[in-house]
């Protein structure tokens with residue numbers, strides 16, 4: 288048991304809508320959620336993973352740490368969006384050290400940016416299904432500028448970024464801690480405020496990943512173009528509590544058209560998967576992110592994809608120790624907490 292062991296860190300998911308933070312420790316009950324907190328950030332300060340306004344975001348981070356009572360500086364953060372590229376590639380079988388040396392050469396053809404502008408990382412997945420002399424490799428490329436921006440942001444907020452992970456990996460990590468994905472195909476879909484990530488797992492291994500620029504902010508944009516209002520006002524109006532300003536019919540029309548758009552894009556990704564694995568059937572879609580809360584979306588997706596659609600519960604295998612985190616609150620934040628929980632499970636010194 289690891290009482291008092293100081294290798295744990297705080298998982299930080301810095302989204303364009305809000306920052307989510309979680310802290311997990313080992314206790315006699317096993318993995319224990321010690322703390323969780325969330326804070327909204329000013330609209331526009333972060334867009335699709337790019338930090339436009341570091342001072343504002345750093346202030347929100349400090350405020351979150353103070354108001355939620357986090358007192359650890361070591362953090363694991365994640366990056367996502369179009370500046371991060373995750374791709375499964377096939378290369379000649381070789382040792383990890385050798386691939387380390389040649390990865391730049393291998394990667395060049397897959398990266399739409401200048402190779403000298405990116406940091407590369409990879410993970411060997413195993414022998415290729417079609418050729419025993421080749422192996423599957425997950426290639427991860429992130430713009431150096433973006434990594435620098437995240438490191439600067441952490442420094443500005445007085446935090447120590449021990450791990451910078453990829454959002455989709457963190458989500459997968461979170462899913463694996465709470466679900467058994469052996470012998471089935473599962474799609475993990477995170478719909479945030481400005482981006483959506485899709486990850487299809489076959490027998491618990493990822494075979495397809497894609498990030499697209501869709502998100503709940505589209506609802507705000509449509510409200511703003513229908514009635515003149517700010518993004519923040521639209522954020523209030525979208526919950527339907529002010530029918531005198533935005534009629535229930537208009538709101539319903541907007542939500543329906545946005546979720547139909549999401550379902551089209553998701554169908555496209557699933558069709559791509561089925562064209563590679565024609566004998567497979569994805570039976571479960573697990574949703575996370577704020578978009579998972581939209582019932583109409585879950586219903587439409589279940590029909591269109593002919594699958595079960597459920598909302599992730601990243602807390603289900605964790606003991607909860609903090610009295611502030613009651614059942615109702617935990618249930619409400621569960622879909623948005625998935626990524627930061629996946630990050631909070633990492634340890635100082637992990638690769």
Ligand SMILES: Nc1ncnc2c1ncn2[C@@H]1O[C@H](COP(=O)(O)OP(=O)(O)OP(=O)(O)O)[C@@H](O)[C@H]1O
Nearest residue numbers: 302303304305479480481482503576577578580623
């Ligand atoms: N019940 C709901 N109905 C409609 N929208 C909702 C609901 N709950 C949350 N949202 C929306 O979800 C979004 C926030 O989700 P999330 O926290 O996953 O995004 P984020 O991580 O901050 O953004 P991103 O990952 O895209 O940068 C907001 O746009 C919010 O309005």
Ligand SMILES: [Mg+2]
Nearest residue numbers: 302479480576
């Ligand atoms: Mg997000």
